[in-house]
Amino acid sequence: MRFAKIAFLAVALTLTAGCTSYKQVPYLQNPEVVNNYGKEIPLYDAKIMPKDLLSITVNTTDALASAPFNLTVQTSINAAQENTNTTSSPSLQQYLVDNEGEIDFPVLGRLKVGGLTKTETENMIREKLTPYLKETPIVNVRMANYKISVLGEVASPGTFTVSNEKVNVLEALAMAGDMTVYGMRTNVKLIREDADGKREIKELDLTQSDLILSPYFYLRQNDILYVTPNKAKAKSSDIGSTTSLWFSATSILVSIASLLVNILR
Template sequence: MRLISKYGLILGLFMSVLIICSSCGSRKSMVYLQPDSTQINTLYEQFLPKIQRSDILTIVVTAADPKVTAPFNPLSSMTTSNLTQQTDLALRPTYTVDDNGDVTLPMLGKVHLSGLTRIQAIEKIRSELQQYIKDPGVNINFNNFRVSVLGEVARPGSFIMPTERVTVLEALGMAGDLTIRGIRENVMVIREVDGQKTVHRLDLTKQNSLNSPYYYLAQNDVIYVEPNKAQINNSKLGSNTNVIISIAGLLITVISVLTR
């Protein structure tokens, strides 16, 4: 009887460890954007990312006569029809926004771009170029539109986005989505504008998150997904958890053999 009692005690302890280690969740805490009465009115144009200090921009000037743009595209003269598209992109001139929010362009000198959207910056440079070129075209792209995703996701890391139009859900998708241990109701977005950091939290289980000004990301945003309570409890057990479970399993096996 004592052996059976001990067997029951160890089995109970073993089951307790399993319960602690397991994570449980409901549909309500797992499903994204659950339908409700929220009116979705998010417009990307309302939250266009602004050019900031230290941004790296590709700025290319075009015109009907390519020869007149040569002074404004110092590297474009190196491109030839034999170059691949990737090589051509690499040779396009890039400019870093300095601490004053300016870029220094050939012929034009310093042009203040900080605080402008990409479209606004294009129009400003086009206006400056009209004294040199008739009907100039300008194309601007962010070269360092980086977003970092940390915490309970499948592949945490930093990602260079091919376009500045990117949402929280798209960034999480690039990181392999949240793990089952991630809290979807409290996803943190950290944003820095002009040296000031702000923190906002999104409940991705609700459609209302689509209306948040943080739903569309800006360059250098950091997304952090917190672990749920089960994951935190698991971490408290330490690295010896597997050893404890193995020993408990061995003891149960021995006792079960002895009590036959």
């Protein structure tokens, strides 16, 4: 009877440990936190930051009138055959946002775009172009270097370009092939630098559904996600190094023993 109680207790503890570890695996647990959230969640819209590279086009029915606002640059192209001259092909001028959040736009001069969204920038340029054009132009602004990086315990770490200028934490992990079995879902570090150069490291718990309500759910350009390894990864690394050390020590001891046996004969 006593043995049965001990066995039952052992099984219960094993099951409890299994449940505890399982709770650290699934993403977005307790979805009712989000489903019952009473407030409206605003749509995310990326803001322009220093060192962003902008592609800006201005279009009207009169191509000649809008041409001064669509500068082009010559891009070198090497010919395939030898002993031929290098030709060039025009491409649209891109604008690098400086540390003050400004760009130098043709005719209009210096424009403050830092901190504005894409739509706000388009509206500002459209308004400033009114005196120069007979009709309301179509202005299109795109961020040409919207990139995020994912490192640590993921299947395919790397830097990824986001074409639609909108990506959340889960989508970023999907780009990197999701976490490995060694990834700590309760401690994913987000490294971010704001427009003033201030850096912060935010710890995210991907097992909690309220992550969706967090201001850190959507990534900004140049954000870095680092997936922390769990204890199992650390132990496996420890075992590997310890095993190598034991093999080396054993090999040395065998060599010394063989040497002593040969000397004492």
